[in-house]
Amino acid sequence: MTVTKNIFIASVLSVFVASSAFAEERGTADEAMKLLDKAEAHFKTVGAEQAYKDFSSKSPEWQDRDLYVFCFDKAGVTLAHGANEKLIGKDLTELKDADGKKFIADLVKSGLTGGGWVDYRWTNPMTKKIELKSSYARPFGESVCGVGIYK
Template identity: 65%
Template structure:
């Protein structure tokens, strides 16, 4: 009886590890988001703002990976690049609130201009098409703030 319980626990643990591993591959990690943002800022510094923002928004490039994508804002909250939704380009999102009523774009901007860091909010996941908990790392790039987020 004890051997059967141990075997059942071992099988359950193996299955759970397999599901967690499969899910981990579907979504970007915090380390991957940070690496993508660092790469994006280096690209911005190399090619300039106009070309970088076009590149970050273009589909099929190096700036989208699963649920990870680069976004950039002007100081006033206008979207200059968005790898998941080009319809947001040129729109002032400074007053945009998430599903919980949090005015998160202002926090993204203030965090980015204060040296960078992580901001939590709820946003539509481009993979699942559902509003999910998101955490974005943001940093200043020239006069702008760029970021990459992960869905939790």
């Protein structure tokens, strides 16, 4: 009976450890806000053009696990994207999430009105699965930049 009990306890602990490790692979809301603050300071220091290039690079300074910086102009055209540089220059206002929500338009609107969180369902670049995502966007000069977390 003791061996069976020990195997059960070991199994439960391994699930807990695996869950904890997975949770650590995801960025938190606090970490997202710190990255966005850092991005805003960088934007103010180096200017918009250089900041957009930097945010779109694969530098660990601007990408941390599933956290990355993205920026749009007021019309929803991508200026910077830390996860997919192929989106730069594209108008994404009509882009819909897995539930049909035009979330880029919502992010731009939220950012232009001072900032806020927008929830949507999107493919996590780490897991390749559609997951609930929440992104915070706020104005950076004439653009809107943000960072999102997968939940």
